[in-house]
Amino acid sequence: MxxxxxxxxxxxxxxxFPESYSTFRxxxxxxxxxxxxxxxxxxxxxxxxxxxxxxxxxxxxxxxxxxxxxxxxxxxxxxxxxxxxxxxxxxxxxxxxxxxxxxxxxxxxxxxxxxxxxxxxxxxxxxxxxxxxxxxxxxxxxxxxxxxxxxxxxxxxxxxxxxxxxxxxxxxxxxxxxxxxxxxxWDLELETNASAEAQVAAVADDCAYNHHDLHDGLRAGLFTEDDLCELPVIQDCFAEVDKLYPGLDPMRRRHEALRRVFGCMVEDVIAVAQNRLTSLNPQSVDDIRLMDGPIIRFSKPLYQNLKAIKGFLFQKMYRAPTVLVERKRVTKMINGLFPLFIDRPHLLPADWQDDVSKAQASANPRTELARVVLDYVAGMTDRFAIQEYHRLVDPNL
Known part of the structure; x- marks a missing residue:
């Protein structure tokens, strides 16, 4: 319904491109x-x-x-x-x-x-x-x-x-x-909001990465549970777990607390959306698109708390010394591969050579070739980019 x-x-x-409808989907x-x-x-x-x-x-x-x-x-x-x-x-x-x-x-x-x-x-x-x-x-x-x-x-x-x-x-x-x-x-009406479904996907992205970056940062040893207990929302979740399960194994304690953080975010989004949908009473998806801002979002208090958590993660995780060292290394790999393929496009795989030929025959060959190379490099996985850099540029980095 x-x-x-x-x-x-x-x-x-x-x-x-019009297609026939599926019988089952x-x-x-x-x-x-x-x-x-x-x-x-x-x-x-x-x-x-x-x-x-x-x-x-x-x-x-x-x-x-x-x-x-x-x-x-x-x-x-x-x-x-x-x-x-x-x-x-x-x-x-x-x-x-x-x-x-x-x-x-x-x-x-x-x-x-x-x-x-x-x-x-x-x-x-x-x-x-x-x-x-x-x-x-x-x-x-x-x-x-x-x-x-x-x-x-x-x-x-x-x-x-x-x-x-x-x-x-x-x-x-x-x-x-x-x-x-x-x-x-195909005009995507880029001046308007997306559907409520797409807005849900965006907020779900925020919920997921806020949650798992806390997990991953702890596992990497970039910060501790004690550090997290200084942050809003998180400190209450750890306190609740400690009250319900005193002496709980550290890994279980971590999981129980962070899943509560996850739950807080999801429940907040649902509550805010329900209130706004009831108040604004949209009657069509176009009503959603033409609203003055998104209808699916965090409450203002939780949004401010999440800004504090993101600020913590930025300093402790995304800009941690070990992460910065790796960032510098992989940036060097991208900076090595991209110009190499621009200057020597024959190094691209055989199934990319038709695109290379079309680019070189275009009115703006340098730009079109760069876009072909971008498509190729952006499609690489981490391991393949590392492998190709070692094979083609520097085996020792």
């Missing part, structure tokens, strides 16, 4: 399944969040993170009467565009691509699902529905806005080229 403001699969705006279920079966999704197994893939088996990868985000998105969407399949599809696709080595790799590629239109992982995800996946006979990409493409593009909010923000531009001319190309084919 979906609410009036949920995305209804039988009212979808369809696909760029809705369009949003088919989108979800195509994402799961894509090559880019499989590669998430060996792409990392913070730690490089070889550093340990227990740290989250992009794949395990994505599965956690999808689980949270389904829970929130179901509770709010939204379309769980669409929320899950957007959640499963939201990190497809991330390059190797997490945000470090993204920063390096963005700098390298500055002369050629920049790099943005959300835009790259759209490029993957509309062009780079080449498995179907009738089209490039996955031919996802408009609603799923919209969710990938706009799950963090409107892309074109005068309000500022890390994910926005003020003019369509400033769009990342990968996003501009998709939007030119």
């Amino acid at each position: 979906l609410k009036p403001y949920a995305c209804q699969p039988d009212q979808s705006r369809g696909r760029l 809705t369009d949003f279920q088919r989108d979800r399944d195509r994402i799961i079966h894509s090559s880019a999704f499989r590669r998430l197994k060996h792409k990392t969040q913070v730690f490089v893939e070889h550093e340990g088996d227990y740290y989250r990868t992009r794949l395990t993170h994505t599965i956690e985000v999808a689980q949270v998105a389904r829970t929130i969407a179901a509770t709010l009467g939204l379309n769980t399949d669409l929320a899950e599809a957007v959640a499963l696709a939201h990190d497809l565009g991330h390059p190797p080595f997490g945000h470090t790799g993204e920063d390096a590629l963005h700098e390298l691509m500055e002369p050629y239109g920049g790099f943005d992982h959300n835009a790259q995800a759209l490029r993957i699902v509309t062009r780079l996946e080449k498995h179907y006979a009738d089209f490039d990409g996955l031919n996802l529905t408009w609603e799923t493409l919209e969710g990938i593009a706009k799950h963090n909010g409107p892309v074109i806005s005068n309000r500022g923000g890390s994910h926005t531009v003020t003019d369509r001319k400033e769009l990342p080229y990968a996003l501009e190309g998709v939007d030119a084919m």
Whole structure:
């Protein structure tokens, strides 16, 4: 029983390339399944969040993170009467565009691509699902529905806005080229909010990484439980566990406390959304899109507490000395591979040479070649990027 403001699969705006309907699955279920079966999704197994893939088996990868985000998105969407399949599809696709080595790799590629239109992982995800996946006979990409493409593009909010923000531009001319190309084919209404389902996927992403970065940082020894007990929300969760289970084994104590932190975030989002939906009473998905800001979000008090937790993680984890050393090493690898392939494109695999030839024959051969090289390097896993750097550039780094 979906609410009036949920995305209804039988009212979808369809696909760029028309297809017959499935007998057993809705369009949003088919989108979800195509994402799961894509090559880019499989590669998430060996792409990392913070730690490089070889550093340990227990740290989250992009794949395990994505599965956690999808689980949270389904829970929130179901509770709010939204379309769980669409929320899950957007959640499963939201990190497809991330390059190797997490945000470090993204920063390096963005700098390298500055002369050629920049790099943005959300835009790259759209490029993957509309062009780079080449498995179907009738089209490039996955031919996802408009609603799923919209969710990938706009799950963090409107892309074109005068309000500022890390994910926005003020003019369509400033769009990342990968996003501009998709939007030119099919207007994604980048000035508006995304559907409530896509907003759920974005908040589920926040819940998941706030939770698992605390787990991973503890496991890496970058901070201790005592450090966390100085932080809002977390200190109350540890206190509750200590009261209920005095003398609990340290690993169980950690897990019990942090799962309560997770629960606090999810319950807060649901409570805020229920109150706002009741108050604003949207009657369609377009009512959601045209609202003055997102309807799915944390409460103001929890948002402020999460800012304190993120600030702690930034200092203690993302900028920890051991992490910075590794960031410097993998940045050097990206900075070595990218120009090498630009100068010697014959080193790209045989199945990339058609794209190389088209780029070289284009009106802007240097830019188009850089974009081909970007697609290749951004698609690498951590282990493959390391392997190729050692093979082609420096075996000793």
